[in-house]
Amino acid sequence: MAAFENLIAAMSPMNFLLALGGVIAGTVIGSLPGLTATMAVAVLVPITFSMEPASALILMGAIYTGAIYGGAYSAILLNTPGTPSAIATTFDGYPMAKRGDGDLAVTLACIASVVGGLVGAAFLLILAPPLAGVALAFGPVEYFWLAVFGLSLIAALSEGNLVKALMGGCLGLLLSAIGVAEVSADIRLTFGSQVLVGGIETVSALIGLYCVPVLIDLVATPDKHLKVTTESKGLRLKEAMHYSWRGKFNLIRSSVVGTLVGILPGAGGSIAGLVAYSEARRTAKNQEEFGKGAPEGIQATESANNATVGGGFIPTLVLGIPGTPPDAVILGALLVQGVKVGPNLFTSESSIVYTFIYGLFIATILMLPTGLIIGRYAYRSIIAIPKALLVPTVAFMTLIGTYAIRNSVSDVVIMVVLGTIGWVLGRFGFSASPIVLGLILGSIAEQGFVQAWTIGAATENLTGMFFGRPISLAIIAMIVISLFGPSIVRLFSRQKTPATGEDHQ
């Protein structure tokens, strides 16, 4: 009965409008390179201070989920992740857009985001208190191995030369170390430059490495940005639904991965997307198509990153530990409102929590029509805008978006310089993705490694620290399978093929 009352409360006209408005605002903000989901929530938080706690949570949750989805637009259409969560969406989204399937890619991303969001919200509704314990089971060494697992995706992105991809990954890891060391506060790799003391901001580096090379190539030829088919195919919803049904296991698995990664404080949508992508590729029959425009890649990433929304709320609400950066902002807003988060929240103030969870379901469902409409509009705009207007518009967006992250001119210069370096390296067979992976996962890997090393050295059990914990061993097994599984399968299939041939002879 109480559940029904909470559902009715979530469906009140006010909460419904807040969910709708939040999803639209979040989608639009998230689609702009440089404006992350965290910024979208942070910018709009002051609006919520005068609201009821449940309504405030619904609005913030809707903005958050919309922003995570919105990041897919620029990832697919401009090869620039609107938010870091959409990094892996570029791997297959942009190739699809280039070959004329951008509309299908956007629709696939929308459906996957809705599925992921619903699975994450379902976990939040049903399993929040027991799952919150997962967050506490992850120590520094597990975070280290999780980051290494994300890095193992480099093997999948090697584009023909694994050594070059690994070198790019190392370069990214070193770039992540620039600036003030988090553990000891040493100033590293700045070589006396004040510009580099603040380190390389991840989102601005993403914008530079992904977007600037595209712009450099766009101005060099009179060719169209994306291939445009002569006939309008609409939303291609039926086709997308067919792919989604065919990839239902991928969608569900990626959503569960996203939820579980979302529960881990600090991991976030980018790692969730990368891990889910890696798993989707590992288990796919068409592995060679990944990175060249495989719909399964978009489905994995987009369902996983939207599932982190519900997953991230689990430790936020149950333990008071934010699962993802936007959750930290939302936690702050809740404290301002006087809501005490913690294990008792689900009993003492259950009406707030459950009204919010139902509101999150509603916002996620609303993302389907709004996302499809906005996505269609975004796609049509990108293909209709003449190159002479598209290039300066995107260039201007990268400049203003990068500046807005930390109000720093240095970040803008670093973004352009990194993008140019990325373009030059691309000419010599070094793709941007391994560098980006290294850059994003570097700080998590380093923190986990150094902390685990310190604890292991203090307890005189380094080997046990790194290789003796059950969760670590499970992740290590996944890394080994991810790196060497495809090669082993290929080896076995090669051995099998001649034998079959001999049988025929």
Next chain:
Amino acid sequence: MTTDTKKASRDISSPIMAALFIAIGALVIWDTTFYTDADSYVFPRTIASVMIGLSLLLTIQWLLGWSPSAGDPGATVDKSVPRRLMLVAAMIATALAMPYVGFLIAGMAAFVIIMLTAMYDPWTPYRLAVYPIAGIIIVVGFYLLFAQVLQVPLPEGKLPLPF
């Protein structure tokens, strides 16, 4: 020796890039010698060492003719290099000019220069009228969105303006 292998062994970009990455790795290791705490240097030093090792491996691959992906440095030949350089120069100049002339003016100048750089079609009266207006709307629109709605403190400039 196959054609691909011959091409790979002729390609000198791999050893040059390997040398560049070895130099970067050496520079990183040299920098780590100045850190006060082991926590600071363990990670970058390890990664730099691995990168140097991989660079040597790339060189060995090249020597043995096993380098399968040499990239495509020649892809620039039939495309406009001056336009590429102009785009990068315009973006960097905009970033450097922002604190002095303000974000709005720097952004407008960047938009115009990049628009001219990306323009391949002939300038018809329609384009002459519409493109600049569209540019002003886009730049001013984004400026207002960030400065007024999102409250981002965009640079206002230090130089006195003539108007």
